[in-house]
Amino acid sequence: MRLVCVLDANDLEETARFWCGALGFVREETRRHPSYLALLDPGGRWPDLLLQKVPEPSRGKNRMHLDMVVPDLEAEAERVVRLGARRVRPTFEEAGDLIAVLADPEGNEFCLVQQLEGAREA
Incomplete structure (x- = not known):
């Protein structure tokens, strides 16, 4: 498979x-x-x-989305915004991770995730 x-x-x-x-x-x-x-x-x-x-255009929140685990959330957010992404909501912390929700130019949402505790692999 x-x-x-x-x-x-x-x-x-x-x-x-x-x-x-x-x-x-x-x-x-x-x-x-x-x-x-x-x-x-x-x-x-x-x-x-x-x-x-x-x-049809994207409507509302995706039922499934991509998470990109990155070492520096803000630097990566700036980079993908320059590529055409837009921020959907402010950065927040959840379960020991820093998370930013963005959307690609078509409106498909994705997350940038910076792990704050330990060095676990995604």
């Missing part, structure tokens, strides 16, 4: 630009279908992110 994360998008190109920049992924240049675009971790460590073109 192999896990692939699928993210709905209206604009595959803009969404791919954002997530490739945010995650350091690369586009799979061999398109199998015009409604899909795969983004791949060049190191093969993380699941692929498959972008699926949909006609």
Whole structure:
């Protein structure tokens, strides 16, 4: 079995630009279908992110979202905002983690997480 994360998008190109920049992924240049675009971790460590073109805009909170565990939340938040993300709510602390909720240019929410206690792996 192999896990692939699928993210709905209206604009595959803009969404791919954002997530490739945010995650350091690369586009799979061999398109199998015009409604899909795969983004791949060049190191093969993380699941692929498959972008699926949909006609409707994002509405409200995602039922599932990506968490990016980072060493410096504020530096990473500034970086992804420069790529086109927007902050959804102020940074808060929960269960020993510092968390920021952001949204990509299409409105898909994701979290940046900085672990405050210990050096546990995600």
